[in-house]
Amino acid sequence: MKSPIIYVCAALAEIAGCFAFWGWLRLGKPVWWLLPGMLSLAAFAYLLTLVESQAAGRAYASYGGIYIVASLVWLWSVENVRPDRWDVTGGCVCLIGAAIILWGPRG
Template sequence: MVARSLLLFVLAALAEIGGAWLVWQGWREHRGLWWVAAGVLALGAYGFVATFQPDPNFGRILAAYGGVFVAGSLAWGVVVDGFRPDRWDVVGAAICLLGVAVIMYAPRES
């Protein structure tokens, strides 16, 4: 169950961050409206991916995803844009991922 949840977070991050990047490229870098349209579709896909999380609580899923988004955005920047995070970026992302683990996977009473 945890592995499935983690995979869904990764897919959501790829869709949202990739979609936002496509919109950025299309609009800000003047690559055209087709890039923007592809970005909008990817952002829509992100919304659907989140619904497959096993936890039924929207607020918990989106709060935890926020931490995944922070770390994923930095990783996207490294891989796609050649961004070089400093140690504080890495520390901040690690703190966010710790928050994800606590929010999503801490033992709870039923």
């Protein structure tokens, strides 16, 4: 049951890493922002290898739902843009899909 915790940590690492590139390219932040960004993206990739899954593709697919919700949390907490009802609805649908992929019975 540690997979959800790993997914949340991976999402934070991925979003932070991508935001470092966004900051450099779109917000005019200094180039040194790329170093922590790349380290964060490496941590993200490593964390996904720790997920309890027999197949990488299944781990990545179920991670997608967590990433989407984490992105909406980032939108609100870091960028100060409150998600609207469609963002929240879409995030819930994605979490349901991620749960089905991660914990669905395998035949």
